[in-house]
Amino acid sequence: VEGDFKLILKEWQAEVNTRLMNELDGRRPALLYQPIRYVFEGGGKRIRPVLALLSSKVISGAVDQCWDAAVAIEILHNFTLVHDDIMDRDDTRRGRPTLHKQYGDSISLLAGDGLVALAYQVLLRTRSSQLDEIARRFTDGIVVLCEGQAMDLEFESRTDVTLDEYLEMISKKTAKLLDVSASIGALVGDAEPAEADALGRFAYNLGCAFQIQDDLLDILSDESTTGKTYGSDIKRNKKTYLSIHALNEGTQKDRKRLSSLLGGADIGRDEIDEVKGIFQRVGSIDEAQRAVQHYVESAHRCLDKLRFDRDKVFLLGFLDYISNRNA
Amino acid sequence: VEGDFKLILKEWQAEVNTRLMNELDGRRPALLYQPIRYVFEGGGKRIRPVLALLSSKVISGAVDQCWDAAVAIEILHNFTLVHDDIMDRDDTRRGRPTLHKQYGDSISLLAGDGLVALAYQVLLRTRSSQLDEIARRFTDGIVVLCEGQAMDLEFESRTDVTLDEYLEMISKKTAKLLDVSASIGALVGDAEPAEADALGRFAYNLGCAFQIQDDLLDILSDESTTGKTYGSDIKRNKKTYLSIHALNEGTQKDRKRLSSLLGGADIGRDEIDEVKGIFQRVGSIDEAQRAVQHYVESAHRCLDKLRFDRDKVFLLGFLDYISNRNA
Numbered sequence: 199v200e201g202d203f204k205l206i207l208k209e210w211q212a213e214v215n216t217r218l219m220n221e222l223d224g225r226r227p228a229l230l231y232q233p234i235r236y237v238f239e240g241g242g243k244r245i246r247p248v249l250a251l252l253s254s255k256v257i258s259g260a261v262d263q264c265w266d267a268a269v270a271i272e273i274l275h276n277f278t279l280v281h282d283d284i285m286d287r288d289d290t291r292r293g294r295p296t297l298h299k300q301y302g303d304s305i306s307l308l309a310g311d312g313l314v315a316l317a318y319q320v321l322l323r324t325r326s327s328q329l330d331e332i333a334r335r336f337t338d339g340i341v342v343l344c345e346g347q348a349m350d351l352e353f354e355s356r357t358d359v360t361l362d363e364y365l366e367m368i369s370k371k372t373a374k375l376l377d378v379s380a381s382i383g384a385l386v387g388d389a390e391p392a393e394a395d396a397l398g399r400f401a402y403n404l405g406c407a408f409q410i411q412d413d414l415l416d417i418l419s420d421e422s423t424t425g426k427t428y429g430s431d432i433k434r435n436k437k438t439y440l441s442i443h444a445l446n447e448g449t450q451k452d453r454k455r456l457s458s459l460l461g462g463a464d465i466g467r468d469e470i471d472e473v474k475g476i477f478q479r480v481g482s483i484d485e486a487q488r489a490v491q492h493y494v495e496s497a498h499r500c501l502d503k504l505r506f507d508r509d510k511v512f513l514l515g516f517l518d519y520i521s522n523r524n525a
Numbered sequence: 526v527e528g529d530f531k532l533i534l535k536e537w538q539a540e541v542n543t544r545l546m547n548e549l550d551g552r553r554p555a556l557l558y559q560p561i562r563y564v565f566e567g568g569g570k571r572i573r574p575v576l577a578l579l580s581s582k583v584i585s586g587a588v589d590q591c592w593d594a595a596v597a598i599e600i601l602h603n604f605t606l607v608h609d610d611i612m613d614r615d616d617t618r619r620g621r622p623t624l625h626k627q628y629g630d631s632i633s634l635l636a637g638d639g640l641v642a643l644a645y646q647v648l649l650r651t652r653s654s655q656l657d658e659i660a661r662r663f664t665d666g667i668v669v670l671c672e673g674q675a676m677d678l679e680f681e682s683r684t685d686v687t688l689d690e691y692l693e694m695i696s697k698k699t700a701k702l703l704d705v706s707a708s709i710g711a712l713v714g715d716a717e718p719a720e721a722d723a724l725g726r727f728a729y730n731l732g733c734a735f736q737i738q739d740d741l742l743d744i745l746s747d748e749s750t751t752g753k754t755y756g757s758d759i760k761r762n763k764k765t766y767l768s769i770h771a772l773n774e775g776t777q778k779d780r781k782r783l784s785s786l787l788g789g790a791d792i793g794r795d796e797i798d799e800v801k802g803i804f805q806r807v808g809s810i811d812e813a814q815r816a817v818q819h820y821v822e823s824a825h826r827c828l829d830k831l832r833f834d835r836d837k838v839f840l841l842g843f844l845d846y847i848s849n850r851n852a
Binding site: 226227229230281284285303304305307308310311312314315316318319322329330333334337338340341343344345347348349351352 | 553554556557608611612630631632634635637638639641642643645646649656657660661664665667668670671672674675676678679
């Protein structure tokens with residue numbers, strides 16, 4: 199079964215990539231579409247379109263009608279990466295210079311805008327009697343993404359962020375678009391709203407698990423497999439489940455030491471090891487792992503409630519794929 | 526009649542302003558919506574929503590169903606202003622600091638993204654059996670706006686831009702959204718596609734006239750009435766109908782002198798007068814005025830073709846309003 203999932207995953211990822219490129223055929227001016235091409239060439243796991251396709255498949259047994267919506271969601275995701283990288287002043291993504299490093303801020307800002315519009319163009323080609331509702335959910339997703347990014351920006355200048363606030367932020371910035379992907383896929387498959395919501399909640403929980411796991415991988419992962427630099431969140435003083443937990447729950451001495459270490463641009467492996475030690479002592483790592491487990495189990499339960507058994511095995515495969523990264 | 530138009534114009538502008546503010550009720554976080562509020566408070570002539578409402582009125586006799594679409598178009602227009610101001614590094618708009626001067630680039634970039642999403646949320650509340658087509662035209666408008674902005678950015682580094690290229694750029698950057706406003710208004714009024722297209726072409730021609738007239742006002746206007754600084758396009762070396770015409774048609778001596786004057790940040794009134802003199806001698810001002818006249822007449826002819834006579838007088842009022850700014 200896992201083999202089956204990996205097989206369609208590979209096939210669909212390739213198809214998404216082909217369709218992304220095809221969208222750019224014949225479009226001009228190059229100053230707008232060449233940067234967009236650069237973004238598409240950057241690759242990625244394409245998990246959002248795959249999730250939309252899986253949802254459509256579970257509901258209707260078919261994915262043919264869902265390609266446009268799936269590709270639209272991937273385009274939208276790429277828009278958020280381009281604009282977030284500008285705001286976060288990130289220099290690299292997937293081993294290449296970020297778009298704004300390559301083309302400058304103005305052109306990247308504009309390319310991001312073009313990506314949103316392109317996403318809607320592709321989405322609105324979808325043949326569905328529920329297209330209005332699909333477009334509404336897609337749009338709500340963008341509003342919530344912007345709200346999540348605003349919270350993230352706001353957190354940068356605060357030291358008193360709570361875990362609840364952090365969970366709200368990641369649910370808006372990460373989980374919501376997975377929710378939207380699954381529920382739109384279901385609607386394209388002509389699901390009832392309640393079925394679409396159930397698949398959406400499955401994806402939402404998976405999204406929360408995914409993000410907290412991402413926070414964990416920053417200090418637990420093997421660089422050679424994930425490509426993530428050890429302690430990069432710590433160096434950049436990025437708020438994570440771990441740092442927020444430790445800053446809220448640690449002793450006064452721990453909190454003081456953490457505050458002086460986090461965000462030190464020139465801190466080395468020793469200092470990151472020290473931060474990791476504090477996270478361990480305060481119980482932040484255990485707590486984060488429990489949170490991941492909690493969300494994965496919630497995702498599982500959402501699937502139990504689904505009326506459909508056909509093809510559900512693929513959703514389980516997806517769940518394993520997402521929750522066992524580098525485990 | 527002109528009195529009638531001015532009356533509903535004032536009433537509708539006020540209603541658009543109220544509805545824009547109402548859209549922000551209860552939304553958070555403030556870091557996203559406060560900047561958006563700042564943008565809405567900046568005011569403006571609201572000509573795009575007014576045009577949508579007029580189109581709806583001409584087709585159906587009513588505007589009630591059109592408010593959401595009209596407000597959505599104004600929100601979209603504000604998105605383009607926010608992002609264009611970032612790209613163009615403009616410091617002031619309508620007598621106030623631009624958004625990025627007030628809140629910084631990151632928050633303004635994000636606020637612009639929020640405006641696009643908000644525009645779709647409002648648009649998709651429209652009750653219409655043609656909502657899919659409405660959303661498609663709205664989306665095509667954004668794609669074309671981005672293409673126009675890309676051309677504008679590209680022109681900055683070129684000295685060989687032709688008038689045809691310039692006209693393509695302004696048709697994408699300015700005329701298209703007026704086209705979309707009118708055609709969406711017509712569709713909300715349940716127009717046939719051909720009727721929507723006719724109103725769209727009316728607005729498109731008016732948009733071209735509007736932009737070239739804007740270029741003329743830069744050197745012909747009285748600052749106290751338009752609020753435009755004398756020669757600001759010349760100081761910023763912004764490509765206009767006038768500068769492109771003169772650079773293409775002037776003598777070698779004129780072109781050389783123009784190239785040295787345009788974009789001189791510290792040039793004063795005397796140099797701007799000199800540029801104006803060159804524009805006059807080369808015939809650029811006459812030619813621009815002929816172009817404005819041509820587009821206004823084309824707009825008129827589009828109205829002649831309309832089957833509807835009811836309320837057409839308001840569209841004529843709108844045409845006069847747009848084409849007689851500071852005349």
